[in-house]
Structures are given as C-alpha cells and as structure tokens.
Amino acid sequence: MTQLALVIDLNVCVGCHACVTSCKEWNTSGAAGPMADFNPYGADPTGTFFNRVQTFEVGEYPNTQTVHFPKSCLHCEEPPCVPVCPTGASYKRPEDGIVLVDYDKCIGCKYCSWACPYGARELDKKQRVMKKCTLCVDRIYDANLPPAERKPACVLACPTNARLFGDVHDPQSEVSQAIRDRAGYALMPEWGTQPANHYLPRRRTDLKIEVEELARVDNPLKIDGKLPKPAHSDPALDDVTSW
Amino acid sequence: MRPAFSVIFLTTLIGAAQGLFLALYLAELAARFGWIAGVSGAFYAAGSALVVVLMMLGLVASIFHLGRPERGWRAAARWRTSWLSREIIVLPLFTAGAFFYGLVHWLLPAESAARITAPLGAATAVLAVALYVCTAMIYACLKFLQEWATPLTVVNYTLLGLASGFTLATAYSAFAAPALAGFFGPYALLLTAAAVLTRTASLARNARLKPRSTLQTAIGIRHPRIVQTSMGMMGGAFNTREFFHGRTRTMLRAVKWLFLLLVFPIPAALLVAGLARDSAPLLAAAFVLQYLGLLAERWFFFAQANHPQNLYYQSIA
Numbered sequence: 161m162t163q164l165a166l167v168i169d170l171n172v173c174v175g176c177h178a179c180v181t182s183c184k185e186w187n188t189s190g191a192a193g194p195m196a197d198f199n200p201y202g203a204d205p206t207g208t209f210f211n212r213v214q215t216f217e218v219g220e221y222p223n224t225q226t227v228h229f230p231k232s233c234l235h236c237e238e239p240p241c242v243p244v245c246p247t248g249a250s251y252k253r254p255e256d257g258i259v260l261v262d263y264d265k266c267i268g269c270k271y272c273s274w275a276c277p278y279g280a281r282e283l284d285k286k287q288r289v290m291k292k293c294t295l296c297v298d299r300i301y302d303a304n305l306p307p308a309e310r311k312p313a314c315v316l317a318c319p320t321n322a323r324l325f326g327d328v329h330d331p332q333s334e335v336s337q338a339i340r341d342r343a344g345y346a347l348m349p350e351w352g353t354q355p356a357n358h359y360l361p362r363r364r365t366d367l368k369i370e371v372e373e374l375a376r377v378d379n380p381l382k383i384d385g386k387l388p389k390p391a392h393s394d395p396a397l398d399d400v401t402s403w
Numbered sequence: 404m405r406p407a408f409s410v411i412f413l414t415t416l417i418g419a420a421q422g423l424f425l426a427l428y429l430a431e432l433a434a435r436f437g438w439i440a441g442v443s444g445a446f447y448a449a450g451s452a453l454v455v456v457l458m459m460l461g462l463v464a465s466i467f468h469l470g471r472p473e474r475g476w477r478a479a480a481r482w483r484t485s486w487l488s489r490e491i492i493v494l495p496l497f498t499a500g501a502f503f504y505g506l507v508h509w510l511l512p513a514e515s516a517a518r519i520t521a522p523l524g525a526a527t528a529v530l531a532v533a534l535y536v537c538t539a540m541i542y543a544c545l546k547f548l549q550e551w552a553t554p555l556t557v558v559n560y561t562l563l564g565l566a567s568g569f570t571l572a573t574a575y576s577a578f579a580a581p582a583l584a585g586f587f588g589p590y591a592l593l594l595t596a597a598a599v600l601t602r603t604a605s606l607a608r609n610a611r612l613k614p615r616s617t618l619q620t621a622i623g624i625r626h627p628r629i630v631q632t633s634m635g636m637m638g639g640a641f642n643t644r645e646f647f648h649g650r651t652r653t654m655l656r657a658v659k660w661l662f663l664l665l666v667f668p669i670p671a672a673l674l675v676a677g678l679a680r681d682s683a684p685l686l687a688a689a690f691v692l693q694y695l696g697l698l699a700e701r702w703f704f705f706a707q708a709n710h711p712q713n714l715y716y717q718s719i720a
Contacts, residue, residue, distance in 0.1 A: 204639065205637075205639075206638050213635050214633055214635045214715060216622060216630065217630045217631075218628070219626055231715060240545075243481075243484035244545075245485060246478035246480065246488035247474070247477040247481065248477075266470075266471065267471045267474045267477060269468060269469055270468075271485075271541070273645060274404070277547045277711045277712060278711075278715070279642045279646065279712025279713075279715055279716070281641075283641050345623045347622070348616050348711065349620065359623055361624070
C-alpha cells in the first residue's frame with residue numbers, strides 16, 4: 161500500500177515562504193476553483209491557504225534557536241477528519257493515502273475542521289466549502305509534465321531542499337530513509353492520528369576540539385624530557401620541528 | 404471554540420422540543436394507566452404542534468450554519484461513522500413522529516386514537532432519546548476537545564433538554580389543561596435538580612483538565628520555553644476566526660454564573676411559586692428564563708472548549 165507524504169527538514173528550512181506562495185499559485189489556478197482572497201490590499205486581509213510557515217523561538221536568550229515550521233495537512237493514516245464528515249465529501253484515497261475533499265459534495269458544516277487537531281483545514285469564504293492540502297494531486301500524476309516535475313508545488317519551490325516527497329510505506333524511498341536515518345518524528349502523537357507527514361529535527365553541528373589536538377602531549381621524547389618544550393607561539397610542525 | 408448562534412439555537416430549541424414530546428407522551432401513558440385524569444386529544448395535538456414548530460425553528464437555525472445548505476440532503480450519507488449524519492437522519496424522523504402523533508390525536512376520538520398513538524408515541528419517544536444522544540455525541544466524540552470528550556456531555560444535553568421540555572410542558576398545560584400542571588411540575592423540578600448536579604460536575608471536571616497537547620508536542624521540540632514569533636500571516640484566516648471565542652476571561656466567568664442562575668435556581672423558584680399559586684404567567688416565565696439561560700449555557704459550552712490547533716496561532720506576524 162502506498163502512502164504519499166511530505167518530510168520536512170527543520171534543520172534546513174530558512175523560513176522564506178517560497179512553499180507558501182508556490183502552493184497558493186498552483187492551487188488557486190487549478191480546475192478546483194480559486195483559493196479566494198478577500199481585501200488583499202486592505203487593512204484586514206484574509207484568504208485561504210493550504211500551507212503556512214510559522215516561526216518559533218526555542219530557549220532563553222542568549223541560548224535561543226529560531227525554528228521555522230512549515231505546516232500543512234499531514235495526511236494522517238488515521239485521519240480524524242474523515243469519519244466525522246456527514247456527506248462523505250472528506251475521504252482518504254486507498255490507492256495513495258491522500259486525504260481529499262470533494263468540493264461538490266461538501267456542505268460546509270465545518271465539522272471536519274473541528275475534528276482536526278492540527279488546524280489543517282480552512283473553509284473557503286467564496287466557495288463555502290472546506291479546503292485543504294491535496295499534495296498537488298492534480299500535478300503528481302500529470303503525464304504531460306516531465307517526471308522530475310511530478311511533485312507538489314511546495315517541494316519544487318523549496319530553495320534549500322527542506323521538503324522531501326515520496327511514499328513513506330516504501331522502506332527504500334528517500335522519505336523513509338530520511339525518517340529512519342535522521343530521526344523523523346510526527347506531530348501530536350498523543351492523539352493516535354499517525355500523521356503521514358514527518359518532520360526532521362534541528363541538528364546542532366558542534367566541532368569538538370580536545371586539548372591534546374592543539375599540543376601533543378604523548379610525544380615520548382617530550383615525556384622523557386629529552387627535548388626542550390617549545391612555546392605555543394613558536395612555529396611548530398609538531399613532531400617535525402620540536403627537535 | 405467560537406460559539407455559533409445557529410448551533411446554539413438548534414441544540415436548545417430541539418432539546419426543549421424533545422423534552423416536551425416526552426412529557427406529552429408520559430402524560431398519555433399516565434392517563435392510560437389511570438394515574439391522572441385523561442385530557443382531550445386537542446391538548447396533545449396542540450402540544451405536538453408546538454414540538455413541530457420548535458423543531459422547525461431549530462432546523463431553520465441550523466441552515467445558517469452550513470456553507471452550502473442546498474446540499475444538506477447529502478448529510479444523511481455517512482450514518483455509519485458520523486454522529487452528525489445520524490442526527491440529521493433522526494431529526495426529521497422524530498419531527499415526523501411528533502407530527503403524526505399530534506395529527507392522530509386531533510383527528511380521531513380518544514379511544515381509537517390511543518390504539519395508534521401508544522405505539523407511535525413509544526417509537527417517537529425512542530427517537531427523541533436517540534436524538535439527544537446523537538446531538539451530544541457530535542461533540543463528545545471529538546477526543547482532543549477534552550472539555551467535550553466525556554459521557555457528561557451526553558448526560559447534560561439530555562437532562563438540560565428534558566428539564567426545559569418539562570418546564571415548557573408545565574407552562575403549556577397551565578394554559579391548556581391546568582389539571583396537568585401539577586403532574587408535569589414535579590418532574591420539571593426533579594430534572595432541573597438532576598441537571599444542576601451533572602452540569603456542575605462537568606464544570607468541576609473541566610476546571611481540572613490538563614491539556615494533553617502542548618507547544619512541545621505540536622511542533623515536536625523538547626524544550627520548556629517555546630514562544631511563537633510568527634504564525635505565518637499578518638491578516639486573519641479561518642484558523643484564527645473559528646477556534647477561539649475572542650472574549651475575555653471575565654466575560655466567560657460572567658456567562659457561566661449567568662447560566663448557572665438562569666437555568667437552575669430561578670426557574671425552580673418560579674416553578675414552585677407558579678404551582679403553589681396556580682399562576683400560568685409565573686410558569687411561562689420559568690420556561691422563558693430557563694431557555695434564555697440555556698442559550699448562555701450553550702454559548703459557554705462552546706467557548707470553554709479549547710482546540711489544540713490554537714497552539715499554532717498565538718502570535719500575529
């Protein structure tokens with residue numbers, strides 16, 4: 161069974177919002193109708209988005225980390241939004257695990273958005289139906305596109321390659337290997353939703369230097385006191401020039 | 404959550420209607436077993452008409468909740484998994500049951516009517532109880548809305564609906580069949596007293612809730628101090644409008660005390676006074692004030708629920 165998903169590497173996301181604008185551009189131009197914006201240049205703009213990049217500050221100054229956190233539908237393997245839908249407009253595709261909304265069946269009761277703990281669904285004010293990330297289902301299977309471009313718009317837009325796309329049920333896929341090797345994790349595991357999307361954690365890159373690496377202490381000639389110990393400031397090629 | 408007035412009116416109106424129907428049917432059974440003197444079919448017919456009117460008003464209110472009400476009929480499709488779908492099936496069935504129950508009482512003489520209304524009323528009474536369960540389970544089944552995810556939600560919806568329905572039955576009979584007011588009144592008081600116990604129990608439970616989701620589990624970073632500096636937008640979105648009541652804690656507390664007074668002690672006092680003095684206006688006031696209190700109670704029920712998605716929307720930037 162296939163379960164398509166995104167894996168988002170928080171270690172390299174720089175918070176540029178390219179995935180947000182690219183997502184909006186692709187999905188507002190499709191056959192499913194625009195993602196309506198209201199008052200876009202006014203004082204109180206609002207609009208429908210499938211993807212957002214949020215920013216969090218972790219830790220206390222001066223030891224803080226800025227974490228940019230892209231957030232979209234996680235395409236849960238146990239989606240709590242699907243069984244509550246009274247019309248069947250909300251469904252999970254058995255063939256690839258994408259959670260979708262049938263805009264022609266949705267009655268706009270908002271119950272599915274109440275049932276999603278991640279806030280991944282938004283009611284479109286113009287079409288008055290619930291909308292959410294489709295994993296660019298109208299793009300990833302499009303045989304008219306070159307194979308390299310059959311990926312979600314956000315993945316193609318990411319300049320740092322922080323977004324990976326693939327089948328998380330295939331153990332050899334790029335995404336499965338990334339989750340396995342780089343400690344990929346799921347959001348809010350406490351609710352048993354089993355999100356298909358995973359996040360790769362921030363990693364600190366420390367350069368550890370031991371004192372022995374700066375001044376070699378185990379040179380036997382030095383230990384025996386046979387040679388004068390040069391000062392640190394002296395030009396030294398360690399074993400070569402110290403005698 | 405942001406309280407939606409469509410849903411507040413829907414749940415309170417149909418709750419009272421179901422309670423009123425159950426009261427009417429209880430009176431018919433009691434008369435049949437000879438515990439109380441029988442009343443005319445017109446009493447049941449007009450009472451059922453009141454039930455149907457309240458159900459229709461609730462239905463009209465619910466239409467304002469839907470983005471696409473013209474597709475509402477589709478909502479009956481997923482009754483296997485969705486409590487909302489089940490409610491949408493049971494609601495018209497109950498309304499139809501109450502309609503025909505009243506119609507038979509109105510058209511047929513008492514003896515021949517009873518042969519139809521006894522089984523029809525029993526079936527409709529089962530639907531009334533089922534509708535309480537469906538309505539409440541819509542909220543109680545959402546496990547991460549911890550304030551709602553408790554059997555107390557179902558108990559409260561049922562008892563509060565029954566209390567307001569029996570209060571309405573008391574007030575209605577005070578005008579239409581004064582002999583019955585003394586029959587419904589004690590039940591209304593008993594149900595109001597039971598509801599105050601279970602509603603305060605749920606308030607006490609919710610005051611002690613510890614949220615299972617935190618900012619740490621929401622973004623998966625283990626550090627006690629995480630602050631959102633940007634939610635990714637400056638303007639509003641569905642996520643910032645739908646899931647927070649946008650009122651102060653003071654207002655929330657005020658509404659809580661308002662409903663605690665209006666739903667329980669004030670109508671109970673008015674019921675006692677109205678029954679003691681045989682005063683129909685006092686009994687009518689008891690229902691009206693209790694209903695207003697239930698509007699506040701439902702508002703508070705929604706406003707108090709804390710949706711975990713709000714963790715992601717804490718800083719406008």
